[in-house]
């Protein structure tokens with residue numbers, strides 16, 4: 282039985298939007314990151330060097346608590362996988378924005394927390410849905426959503442940050458093997474405003490759920 286479906290993809294790809302659409306379609310519970318309640322995120326955007334470790338510690342705690350709730354439901358949908366935090370952190374460590382030892386400590390902790398242990402329910406998702414988007418789509422959606430600290434108009438350096446982030450996503454998705462996975466084309470499928478695109482995305486997901494044995 283499928284318990285947990287997680288969305289993944291770059292900032293602005295449409296994860297939260299598809300989470301709402303899918304949870305409504307399946308009649309199940311949606312879980313969100315809670316960006317507006319995150320006290321560290323605005324600080325992180327001001328000073329990534331100082332706040333990468335704290336942000337990821339905060340998110341690890343938050344996401345683990347959410348996973349513990351989500352695994353008690355059937356077909357719960359979460360708007361970002363826990364695994365992507367390591368991608369952000371690694372990117373920052375590679376570019377010396379974060380300390381490599383801090384990344385290693387975080388990454389080992391994540392592995393430990395996510396490891397299956399006898400007698401305990403698995404925290405791994407049952408399906409990961411990756412929304413692929415190009416840089417242009419990513420930038421226009423970030424602009425459309427309008428969160429102040431994410432805007433390139435406020436901090437032009439963010440354009441390069443988003444570009445680098447995108448370059449980490451494709452290889453990450455290719456090597457991801459913690460669960461079955463599927464990819465949605467977020468450039469072509471305008472599932473937020475176009476009803477036909479929405480139906481197509483939901484059909485693709487239903488087919489995948491059937492294939493992995495849930496519907």
Ligand SMILES: Nc1ncnc2c1ncn2[C@@H]1O[C@H](COP(=O)(O)OP(=O)(O)O)[C@@H](O)[C@H]1O
Pocket residue numbers: 290291292293294295296297298299360422423425426467470471472473474
């Ligand atoms: N496929 C899509 N077509 C059109 N607009 C979209 C699509 N996906 C997302 N959007 C819009 O882009 C913005 C960011 O979407 P959101 O779901 O918050 O992304 P994420 O959760 O991946 O950061 C929102 O304004 C949303 O309405």
Ligand SMILES: Nc1ncnc2c1ncn2[C@H]1C[C@H](O)[C@@H](COP(=O)(O)O)O1
Pocket residue numbers: 290291292293294296297314316322336337340361365366367369370431
């Ligand atoms: N692990 C993370 N490191 C840095 N920034 C992160 C991390 N996880 C989420 N974020 C940021 C990216 C966006 O500004 C917001 C929410 O992400 P979204 O893709 O829009 O849901 O948090």
